[in-house]
Amino acid sequence: MRDHELTLSTLYRRARSEFGDREIVSIGAGGRHTYSFEEFFGRVDRLAWALAGLGVKRGDRVGTIAWNHHRHLELYVAVTSVGAVLHTVNLRMAPHQVLDVVTRGGDVALFVDADVLGPLVDEGALPPDVPLVVLREDGDVIEAPGAVDYESLLAASSDEPYSYPELSESDPAAMAFSSATTGRPKGVVYSHRGLYLHSMMLGLADTWALSEADAVLPVVPMFHVNAWGLPFAALWFGSTILLPGRRPTAETVASLLEEATFAAAVPTVWMDVLARAREHAMRFPRLRLVVSGGAALNASLLAEADELGVPLIHSYGMTEASPVVLVNAPRSADATNVQKRVRQGYLVPGLEARVELSDGGAAPRDGVTAGELLLRGPWIVDGYVDDLRTEEVFRGGWYHTGDMVTIDAQGSLKVVDRQADLIKSGGEWISSIDLESALMEHPDVSMAAVIAVPDPRWQERPKAFVVATGQVTPEELRGWLEERFPRFWVPDAIDLVPELPLTAVGKFDKRALRGSE
Amino acid sequence: MRDHELTLSTLYRRARSEFGDREIVSIGAGGRHTYSFEEFFGRVDRLAWALAGLGVKRGDRVGTIAWNHHRHLELYVAVTSVGAVLHTVNLRMAPHQVLDVVTRGGDVALFVDADVLGPLVDEGALPPDVPLVVLREDGDVIEAPGAVDYESLLAASSDEPYSYPELSESDPAAMAFSSATTGRPKGVVYSHRGLYLHSMMLGLADTWALSEADAVLPVVPMFHVNAWGLPFAALWFGSTILLPGRRPTAETVASLLEEATFAAAVPTVWMDVLARAREHAMRFPRLRLVVSGGAALNASLLAEADELGVPLIHSYGMTEASPVVLVNAPRSADATNVQKRVRQGYLVPGLEARVELSDGGAAPRDGVTAGELLLRGPWIVDGYVDDLRTEEVFRGGWYHTGDMVTIDAQGSLKVVDRQADLIKSGGEWISSIDLESALMEHPDVSMAAVIAVPDPRWQERPKAFVVATGQVTPEELRGWLEERFPRFWVPDAIDLVPELPLTAVGKFDKRALRGSE
DSSP: OOSOOOOHHHHHHHHHHHOTTOEEEEEETTEEEEEEHHHHHHHHHHHHHHHHHTTOOTTOEEEEEOOBSHHHHHHHHHHHHTTOEEEEOOTTSOHHHHHHHHHHHTEEEEEEEGGGHHHHHHTTOSOTTSOEEEEOOTTOOOOSTTOEEHHHHHHTSOOSOOOOOOOOTTSEEEEEEOOGGGSSOOEEEEEHHHHHHHHHHHTBTTTTOOOTTOEEEEOSOTTSHHHHTHHHHHHHHTOEEEEOBSSOOHHHHHHHHTTOSEEEEOHHHHHHHHHHHHHTTOOOTTOOEEEEOSSOOOHHHHHHHHHHTOOEEEEEEOGGGSSEEEEOOOOTTTTTOHHHHTSOEEEOTTOEEEEEOTTSOBOOSSSSOOEEEEEESTTSOSOOTTOTHHHHHTGGGSEEEEEEEEEOTTOEEEEEEETTTOEEETTEEEOHHHHHHHHHHSTTEEEEEEEEEEETTTEEEEEEEEEESSSOOHHHHHHHHHTTSOGGGSOSEEEEOSOOOBOTTSOBOHHHHHHTO | OOSOOOOHHHHHHHHHHHOTTOEEEEEETTEEEEEEHHHHHHHHHHHHHHHHHTTOOTTOEEEEEOOBSHHHHHHHHHHHHTTOEEEEOOTTSOHHHHHHHHHHHTEEEEEEEGGGHHHHHHTTOSOTTSOEEEEOOTTOOOOSTTOEEHHHHHHTSOOSOOOOOOOOTTSEEEEEEOOGGGSSOOEEEEEHHHHHHHHHHHTBTTTTOOOTTOEEEEOSOTTSHHHHTHHHHHHHHTOEEEEOBSSOOHHHHHHHHTTOSEEEEOHHHHHHHHHHHHHTTOOOTTOOEEEEOSSOOOHHHHHHHHHHTOOEEEEEEOGGGSSEEEEOOOOTTTTTOHHHHTSOEEEOTTOEEEEEOTTSOBOOSSSSOOEEEEEESTTSOSOOTTOTHHHHHTGGGSEEEEEEEEEOTTOEEEEEEETTTOEEETTEEEOHHHHHHHHHHSTTEEEEEEEEEEETTTEEEEEEEEEESSSOOHHHHHHHHHTTSOGGGSOSEEEEOSOOOBOTTSOBOHHHHHHHO
16 A cells, blocks of 8 residues: 555556557558557657667657657657656747757657757757658658658667656656746656546546547647656546647547547647537537637636537646646536536646635635635645746745636636736726637637737726727627627727737737737 | 555545545434534544544554444544554354454453443453443443543543544555455455545446435445445545444335435445335435445346346455455446346446466356356455465465356356355356356345255265245246256255254355355
């Protein structure tokens, strides 16, 4: 009991011994690649030998710059099984950022998808002394001198069973850098224990209820907080795994959704996929649960999902939380209440939360008063790697999320703003997220971002940037908002713009918008 | 992440802060007692103060000898919250056994239901120097001199909030003694960490899927391995809790089943309850899952459950495993296959198993070859308390269950016998459990037990003891078995007897039967 370590190795052993005949489907340039868990783990063994051949030792960090496909999944499992640390690098970052996180991560080997390799090599984003392995698909040409081909590496590896080390639950298993929305990327390390418990939580009936009956489709990239933990959990519970490959289109995702029971992605993906589903009159008979996270979910997307029979729910989390924190799995009373369903939802079992007012008190459960969300629990990290921000953000044993939330009587949370984005106008606060959601519900609006601008009288006022798809005027949009919010919430300035700047994880880059003011 | 301890205290904090309005229903002499989690925890606070007043300190063991009711649940939570150890004593044991386990447990206080107090006092089973608190219902008269009444204790306690200590996950939380089927009761201690992880496992979609939408009815006694862990899990997940009270009748259980979504008990209870349901044409509209465990489930009980629309499944576990090990939550292929459904089922996520042949090799997954089940995992105990049997039973880092099982290609396990009960006849083994199940499926048989008797030619032969409800002869029963088993399995001797000896946990006492030979 005491000595039994909570490591990812025990998850993998279960996947291998109990679910050898389950399948992993991976979309690539050559079409659809399907193999069983048994075949998968055979290749993981070969990869483990190959990692040893590259000089990877226990505790070393191994970088991946790759999309969602079976080779990346093999890396997930082999790297963590040999006691090394999986460092998933966000391939949407600029080359200089990639170099920064690869260097700070101290990666001893890099596995990179061929389609993103060119600019990284050209810009010198890959340290020349680090072994480079290229993940290639049919038609790819390796462009980097000295690089090894992944399949050649495996072919040259041993086919002996690999003897995996007994790991400790406190061993580091994975590493990630949070996005650059708030300054230089911050590195976090996930322990085996943290990922084990986070995976177990994803199987709970009251969260995502992952199960051996599932076919799991992680559209959320495997370079975004481990695809929200889905690869580990899906292997453990013996779910079929559907990987959409490089740069998945709405067409690819919608097609895989026809055989999926569970899928997860950011709301912009679901907008595109639902549009395609409507256009082609597609049906998703097996679908049990679709999770939207990473950004707020608005009522119009929920309504569209309802019409198409897609069981869409909201979840919320962040890099520092492995990432899942809130799940809006509908409770009996909530099922048909859209105001409940646009909330981020309920704290998952295992975590503890505080909603803290600026005076240090707890926010009342009135669904209105906003406070900062504080978290602690076994899959909340302890701090950032070599980063002075740790002391401030993790003070007093709590992770200070910087997200302003309200909590209602049933314990459902709603993010009203980033603390930094909250608009204080005449002593009252205004939620930029609520304004953005309402603007995006307008039929002629595709995207909207709201920031605070200084105001001599009111201290701050909201200003909106809107990408319109139809003929709509700022005056009409103000009227639209006036029907929905108190008068003082409505932005004085609404700028129609051709596009909005996005961060590497696809969120509105409000720092850039503020800089343009 | 690292510093966050997995303790029951975090479960209770969630129950208290997130589910204050959920209800606990408890059946007593005064009828139905209902209160909210909020009121429950208020009384837990008072009880925590009272425990301090009785001199209970962190690490001390507190004995309970009680049925399933709200006061016992208050003890569960208060004792473990203050860092003391909950020692649930099986009230069906003989008084001298109670004295034995209370003494070996080192209990510093005892909480005893009034209806079982008399014989224990008369026989001197309660150590005179240990404070005694009596759990009384309407009409009970306290019979022990010097005993304190539970409600008076709470009334005299403080109504200040209690400041609970920060516990360590390795702290002991609970203690139990296994039944006396195989010698003197063996004591085990459960850590906070073990019970936390066991509770989390019970919420998984692929096990019992306990949820905030559930109304959980533990018919299995709270003195049998913590009612299979249900009290902890139900509080954590915010389920409504239905407690059937003292000596629950089939009438009481069937009545509560009308509002339950989940229930758990041994098969004999379900036989009685289903008979009553049929007799009174009862319907259980909310019922989602009914678990049968503690003894083998036979096909006729499953068929009866199917006819009544009761979703009955098999689970398996033991004191040493906290207790849940196997769950026969039907997988897609199994749902209608009765031969799959009578198996004990699939290993739950988190545990590891080996089916070991006598030569130390692993049994093939052929569903036929039997080996001993070995277990390890975070809620398998490390050993017995001050007991020389630890070394043998827990050798090599595995708990040796002593149960002989087969495993099929899908990983479903079936217990064919206790190692000690396995009948070896002419070099082949015969399963006493399979014979018993088949005999009990005969319409004129209520109970059956099969033991091995020495045989000069075959080494051992099976012998059956049968309690008949109708006019049936041993010859007819032999014919019944010959239709179902190889000829050499059929017992030469089938004795019709008026009753069978039972152990304190309601299992057939084969030691007593063997002694009568």
